[in-house]
Amino acid sequence: MADRLNVCIIGSGNWATTIARNVGNNALTSQFLEPTVLMYVYEEYIEGRKLTEIINTTHINVKYMPDYVLPTNVVALDDVVTTARDADILIFAIPPTFVSNCCKTLLGKVKPLAHAVSLIKGFDRGDDGQILLISHIIMRQLKIPCSVLVGCNLAHEISNNNFCEGTVGCRDQKYMRILHDLFKSSTFRVVVTDDADCVEICSTLRNIIAFGAGVADGMEMNENTKGGIIRRGMLEILQFVDVFYPGSRMATFFESCGLSDLVTSCYANRNRRLAETFVKTGRPLSELEYVLVPGHEPLGPVTAELVNIMLKKKGLEDKFPLFTTIYRICAGAYPLARLVETLRFAREDIYHPNHIFQL
Amino acid sequence: MADRLNVCIIGSGNWATTIARNVGNNALTSQFLEPTVLMYVYEEYIEGRKLTEIINTTHINVKYMPDYVLPTNVVALDDVVTTARDADILIFAIPPTFVSNCCKTLLGKVKPLAHAVSLIKGFDRGDDGQILLISHIIMRQLKIPCSVLVGCNLAHEISNNNFCEGTVGCRDQKYMRILHDLFKSSTFRVVVTDDADCVEICSTLRNIIAFGAGVADGMEMNENTKGGIIRRGMLEILQFVDVFYPGSRMATFFESCGLSDLVTSCYANRNRRLAETFVKTGRPLSELEYVLVPGHEPLGPVTAELVNIMLKKKGLEDKFPLFTTIYRICAGAYPLARLVETLRFAREDIYHPNHIFQL
Known part of the structure; x- marks a missing residue:
C-alpha cells in the first residue's frame, strides 16, 4: 500500500473548525490518510490561556465554535510552517486578505508534490495588482495545484448534522476520490467535479x-x-x-x-x-x-x-x-x-x- | 393595414381577471388589436344579480378580484360560443378539468385560423386516457395552435403593480410580437420564446x-x-x-x-x-x-x-x-x-x- 497522506488545516475560524470535524473523523477511518490532522491556529489568549492549548486539551475551539467538540486527532499548532511542512494536502481556510502573506511564509517550505484545497471565497488582488481567484493566488505563490471546496454557506448547518451539500472543484484527477472522502459526512454530501474555476x-x-x-x-x-x-x-x-x-x-x-x-x-x-x-x-x-x-x-x-x-x-x-x-x-x-x-x-x-x- | 385581431378571454377567475386588465389596456392602445375584449364568465348570482351584469356595469369582478377595476373595454358574456366565435386570439384561463368539455363546445365554432393561448398549468388526461399538457389537449381538440403564458404564480403581485416576469411559449413566429404586446405592462415583463413545451x-x-x-x-x-x-x-x-x-x-x-x-x-x-x-x-x-x-x-x-x-x-x-x-x-x-x-x-x-x- 502507498504511504498514507498527511492532511493539515490552515485556519481555525468557524468554517475551518466545521470542516476540521469532518476531516478529523474521516482521517481516522480512511485507508488513504494519516490519522493525525494538524491545524494551524492564530494564537490568542482566552482568559489567560493559549487558544492552541485549550483546543488540544478540551478539543473545543472556544473562540469560534464553542458548542462543538473536535475529534482528538485534530491537533492545534501555533506555527504555520510546522503545521504545513509534512502535509500532502493543505486545506486553506483563512480570511482572503491573509492568503498572500501566508503563502509567502510557506513558499519553499511545503512538499513539492503537495496539493492545496481552498475553502476561501472571493477574489483578491495578486502581487501585480491583477484580480484573481483565491485558488489562483495560492497556485501562483506556492507553485502547487489548488482545488476548492465550496457550498453550504451556513457552517452551523453542517455542524448540527443537518443535510448540506458541497462541491469540490478538483484540479487533479487522482485526488477526486480522496477529496470526496476527506470532506464528506453522513449529512454533508460532497460532489467532485474538475470544473474548478x-x-x-x-x-x-x-x-x-x-x-x-x-x-x-x-x-x-x-x-x-x-x-x-x-x-x-x-x-x-x-x-x-x-x-x-x-x-x-x-x-x-x-x-x-x-x-x-x-x-x-x-x-x-x-x-x-x-x-x-x-x-x-x-x-x-x-x-x-x-x-x-x-x-x-x-x-x-x-x-x-x-x-x-x-x-x-x-x-x-x-x-x-x-x-x-x-x-x-x-x-x-x-x-x-x-x-x-x-x-x-x-x-x-x-x-x-x-x-x-x-x- | 391588416385587419385588427379580436381577442377573447375564456375564464373569469383570479388569474383570468388579472390578465384581463393587461389585455384590456393593451387592446386599447395596440395597432394590431380590436379594442373590445370579450370575457366568458361562468354565470353566477351574487346577491341576486348576475355576475356578468355586475362586471359590465361596475367593471369589478366582485367574485374573484373585488379590489381591482377592469378596463371598460373588457365585456363579460355568459356564453362561451358567443365569446369565442369571432376571436383571432383565444386566451384560456379555466381550471384544467374544464378544458376538455369547453373545447368540445367550441369545436367547429371558432375561426379556423384562430390562435389559442393557454394560461392553464398542469397535465390532464386526453380523450384516450393519455396524459397530456393542457396546450396539447386544446390543440388536439380545437385543431388550432396553442401557445402558453406562464410565470408569476402570485396573481396579486401583478395586480398590485409589483415587478413580475412571465414567459410566453409561442407556437407561431408571427404571433411572437403580438403576444408580447398583448400581455405585458410596465411592471409585467414578458419574454417570448418558441420553446413552448x-x-x-x-x-x-x-x-x-x-x-x-x-x-x-x-x-x-x-x-x-x-x-x-x-x-x-x-x-x-x-x-x-x-x-x-x-x-x-x-x-x-x-x-x-x-x-x-x-x-x-x-x-x-x-x-x-x-x-x-x-x-x-x-x-x-x-x-x-x-x-x-x-x-x-x-x-x-x-x-x-x-x-x-x-x-x-x-x-x-x-x-x-x-x-x-x-x-x-x-x-x-x-x-x-x-x-x-x-x-x-x-x-x-x-x-x-x-x-x-x-x-
Whole structure:
C-alpha cells in the first residue's frame, strides 16, 4: 500500500473548525490518510490561556465554535510552517486578505508534490495588482495545484448534522476520490467535479446577488422581484464565467455551488442581511459591516467592487447590468430603486443570443 | 393595414381577471388589436344579480378580484360560443378539468385560423386516457395552435403593480410580437420564446417541487435542505423534458418559467403552504386542499400523481427519485423522512453523465 497522506488545516475560524470535524473523523477511518490532522491556529489568549492549548486539551475551539467538540486527532499548532511542512494536502481556510502573506511564509517550505484545497471565497488582488481567484493566488505563490471546496454557506448547518451539500472543484484527477472522502459526512454530501474555476466563481459571485436580494428585502419588494434577481443573477454568473474563464460546463451551474448556494444565499446569508439592514437603517455600509459580522468581512460589496473593476477594464459594465447596479448601489452612486429598473429593462439575450425573442 | 385581431378571454377567475386588465389596456392602445375584449364568465348570482351584469356595469369582478377595476373595454358574456366565435386570439384561463368539455363546445365554432393561448398549468388526461399538457389537449381538440403564458404564480403581485416576469411559449413566429404586446405592462415583463413545451412543463413540474419544499418547511428542516430540493428538482425537470419532450433548449430553463418561478414557488406558493400544513397537522391531503384553497385545486399532488403514471409506464421511477419520493409521500406510501434520504443518495449524473464524479 502507498504511504498514507498527511492532511493539515490552515485556519481555525468557524468554517475551518466545521470542516476540521469532518476531516478529523474521516482521517481516522480512511485507508488513504494519516490519522493525525494538524491545524494551524492564530494564537490568542482566552482568559489567560493559549487558544492552541485549550483546543488540544478540551478539543473545543472556544473562540469560534464553542458548542462543538473536535475529534482528538485534530491537533492545534501555533506555527504555520510546522503545521504545513509534512502535509500532502493543505486545506486553506483563512480570511482572503491573509492568503498572500501566508503563502509567502510557506513558499519553499511545503512538499513539492503537495496539493492545496481552498475553502476561501472571493477574489483578491495578486502581487501585480491583477484580480484573481483565491485558488489562483495560492497556485501562483506556492507553485502547487489548488482545488476548492465550496457550498453550504451556513457552517452551523453542517455542524448540527443537518443535510448540506458541497462541491469540490478538483484540479487533479487522482485526488477526486480522496477529496470526496476527506470532506464528506453522513449529512454533508460532497460532489467532485474538475470544473474548478467555475465552482469557485459561482460561490464568489453569489454574494453579489445575495446583497441584491437583501436590498429587495429591505425595500419590502415582492417575491417575484426576488425571483427575478436570482434568475438575472444566475444569467450574469453564466456570462461572467463565459467571458473571464471560458470552457466551463453548464452542468457545474446545477451543482450545489451554483443553483442551491445561490438560492440559499438569497434567502439566508449574511450579505442578504447586511443589505437589508443597509436599506432599512440608511447607515453607511462601512459601519454596518463591522456591527453585523464582527470578524467576518461580508463579501458582497467587496466582490461587487472587484468584479466591477474587471468589467470596466473590458468595457463590459453595460453587459452585466445587475452586477453593475448592485455595485453602484453599494458605492452610493445609484438610488435603491434602480434595482427594479434594471430587472425591468435588462436584455434577455446576454447568454443565449438568437434563442430568445424580446422587445 | 391588416385587419385588427379580436381577442377573447375564456375564464373569469383570479388569474383570468388579472390578465384581463393587461389585455384590456393593451387592446386599447395596440395597432394590431380590436379594442373590445370579450370575457366568458361562468354565470353566477351574487346577491341576486348576475355576475356578468355586475362586471359590465361596475367593471369589478366582485367574485374573484373585488379590489381591482377592469378596463371598460373588457365585456363579460355568459356564453362561451358567443365569446369565442369571432376571436383571432383565444386566451384560456379555466381550471384544467374544464378544458376538455369547453373545447368540445367550441369545436367547429371558432375561426379556423384562430390562435389559442393557454394560461392553464398542469397535465390532464386526453380523450384516450393519455396524459397530456393542457396546450396539447386544446390543440388536439380545437385543431388550432396553442401557445402558453406562464410565470408569476402570485396573481396579486401583478395586480398590485409589483415587478413580475412571465414567459410566453409561442407556437407561431408571427404571433411572437403580438403576444408580447398583448400581455405585458410596465411592471409585467414578458419574454417570448418558441420553446413552448418546455415553458409549459417547467411551470407544471415546479408545483411538485414546491410541495416537496413545503414538506421540508413543515418538518422545520434547514435552508440547505430546501436548497437541495430546489437544485435536485431543477435537475429532474431538465431530465423530464429530455425524456418526454426532447429538443428543448437549456436557455428556456433560465427564463422566468424555469429558475425564478421554481424558486418563488418553493418559498411562497400554495402547494408549499399545503404541504407545510399537511406535515404539521397530519391531516389527509384531501381535507386540507379544500380548507386551504377553496376553488383552487393545488396542483402539486395531482401533478405528482400524473407524472408518476408517466414515469412508471416507462420504468423510470428510479431515475426521478425526487418526483417519485414526493408522489409517494403524498400517497402515504413513504414516511416524510424519506425526502432527505432521497436528497442524500440521489445520483448526480442523471442529466450530464460522465461530467461529474460521484461515489
